[in-house]
Amino acid sequence: MMILKTTKNWIAAAAAMILLIAGSQVRAQSIYKKKTSKDSKDVFRLGLGLEGAYPTKNFSNFELGGTARLQYDLANNLSLTLTSGYYHFFAKNNTFQNGYHSDLSMVPVKVGLKSFFAPNFYLSGEAGAGFELNHAKQTKLILSPGIGYAGNNGLDLGLRYENFSGNGSNYGIIALRAAYGFKL
Secondary structure (H helix, E strand, C coil): CHHHHHHHHHHHHHHHHHHHHHHHHHHHHHCCCCCCCHHHCCEEEEEEEEEEEEECCCCEEEEEEEEEEEEEEEECCEEEEEEEEEEEEEECCCCEECCEECCEEEEEEEEEEEEEEECCEEEEEEEEEEEECCCCCCEEEEEEEEEEEECCCCEEEEEEEEEEEECCEEEEEEEEEEEEEEEC
C-alpha cells in the first residue's frame, strides 16, 4: 500500500514537471520577447531565505529552516535552480524516543525549474534528496511543486508543497519561503 502511494506521488510530480516545462515554452512564444541584451540572459542569482512550514503528518508541529538557492536564467521566463540548506522539524512532544531526540533535522539538496507565467509570478518544481541528520539517518526522495512571486527589488516569496518519501515512510510540508536574491 505504501509503495502504491509513493508511486502515485512520483507519477504526479513527474507529470507536473513535464507540464511546467511544456507550458513555459508555449508561454515564451506568446508573451515574452526573446532576450537580446547582455544583462538579460545567462545570469546567475543567489537567494538566501528563511522558511516556515506546517507538516502534514502528526510527528511535528512546525518546521523552521534556512536555504540558499542558486538560480541560472536560461531565458527571461525560465530558470534552473539548485537549493540546499537546513530544515528543523519541532516534535509535538519534546522527548526522547528509542534513544533519539524527537525533533528531526534534515539537509535538503534539490534541483529544479522556475517558469515565469506572468511578470514576477512563477511556478516551480524541484526534485532531490533529503538527508536526515538524526533518528534513522535515512535519505528521502524530495518532490516539490510550488508557486511564487519574485520582485524586481530582490524579494522572493514562495509557497510550496514538499513531499519526503522512501525507506518505508513518507511525510510532507506546506511551506512558505521568504528570500532575498541578487545577481552574482
